[in-house]
Amino acid sequence: MEANLLDIGPRLRDLRRAQRLSQQSVAEAAGLTKGTISKVETGRIIPTLPVLFAILRALDEDAESFFRGVRFEAPPPYTHRTHEDARPLERELASRGFDYLQLLEGDAKDFALRAVILEIEPGSSREKVTTAAYEYKYMLSGYLDYEIGEDTLKLAPGDSLFYDGRIPHVPHNRGDAPARMLVVYIHDTLLKDE
Numbered sequence: 001m002e003a004n005l006l007d008i009g010p011r012l013r014d015l016r017r018a019q020r021l022s023q024q025s026v027a028e029a030a031g032l033t034k035g036t037i038s039k040v041e042t043g044r045i046i047p048t049l050p051v052l053f054a055i056l057r058a059l060d061e062d063a064e065s066f067f068r069g070v071r072f073e074a075p076p077p078y079t080h081r082t083h084e085d086a087r088p089l090e091r092e093l094a095s096r097g098f099d100y101l102q103l104l105e106g107d108a109k110d111f112a113l114r115a116v117i118l119e120i121e122p123g124s125s126r127e128k129v130t131t132a133a134y135e136y137k138y139m140l141s142g143y144l145d146y147e148i149g150e151d152t153l154k155l156a157p158g159d160s161l162f163y164d165g166r167i168p169h170v171p172h173n174r175g176d177a178p179a180r181m182l183v184v185y186i187h188d189t190l191l192k193d194e
Contacts, residue, residue, distance in 0.1 A: 006043055006105045006112050006187070008052065010090070011066070013041035015059050029058035042090065043114065044165075045132040046187055089116055097124025097173070100183075112187040119180050120144065120173045131165030133185040142179025145172040155181075 016026055016037075023037040030037070031054060039045040040055065047055065056066055081104050089100035097120060104115040120142070128147065137146075137160065144155040148169040155161065155171075163169070165185070173179045 006046070006114050008047065009041045009043045012055055012059070013090075015061055015066075016041070019059065021059070026055065026058045030054040039130075039132075043185075044129065046112070086117075096126065097121030098126060110188065114185045114187075116183050116185075117180060118183045119178050120171055121178055122173050122176050124173050126170060128168035128170045130168055131185060133165045133187045135161075135163055135165045135169075136182075136184040136186070137161040138182040140180040140182060142173065142177055143175050144179050144181075145174055146170075147172065155179075 016023070023041070024034045027034045027037045030051075032051065036045075036051065037055070040047045040051070053063065056063060086101050086103050089102040099119045099121075101117040101119070102114065103117060105113065117140070137155070139155045139157050139159045141157055146153045146155050146161065146169070148161075148163055149167045153161065171179070171181075
């Protein structure tokens with residue numbers, strides 16, 4: 001299996017689940033918060049090496065076997081995915097009505113990118129989240145009230161939004177039909193989880 005930087009979190013989540021451990025128990029064993037474990041597992045942050053090794057120790061997993069299959073050479077000159085390659089992407093368990101379909105992921109020299117289609121059901125709910133990435137949103141269909149920081153923006157089909165994902169944010173679908181948006185996460189080396 002070839003893996004990239006954005007696969008680290010889901011691989012850690014799979015290891016934890018295979019051992020039937022809670023996020024809280026791994027956090028305590030690693031000396032981290034449950035929130036950090038959740039953000040790493042869902043790809044909201046890419047862990048630093050000390051954080052990654054603390055989690056691996058808590059999971060009793062050696063680094064050599066964990067990194068087997070992870071690509072370390074320079075990224076390819078392009079990444080191509082067909083529509084058959086799209087797959088559901090798991091995010092926060094507390095999110096209701098937020099369905100992510102991953103279209104593309106890839107690493108470049110100084111950043112990693114993930115593109116997804118996010119479908120937000122009417123009446124969906126979750127708390128504001130932060131992501132250690134720049135985020136680009138393009139509304140495909142439906143209407144949203146998008147809370148970002150202290151502001152609320154009205155988004156309609158064709159609208160775009162770009163921001164630093166470390167600003168707390170959450171979309172609300174107050175309509176009666178699903179809203180769909182293209183979301184591109186750009187994990188830049190300049191953005192560190194603080």
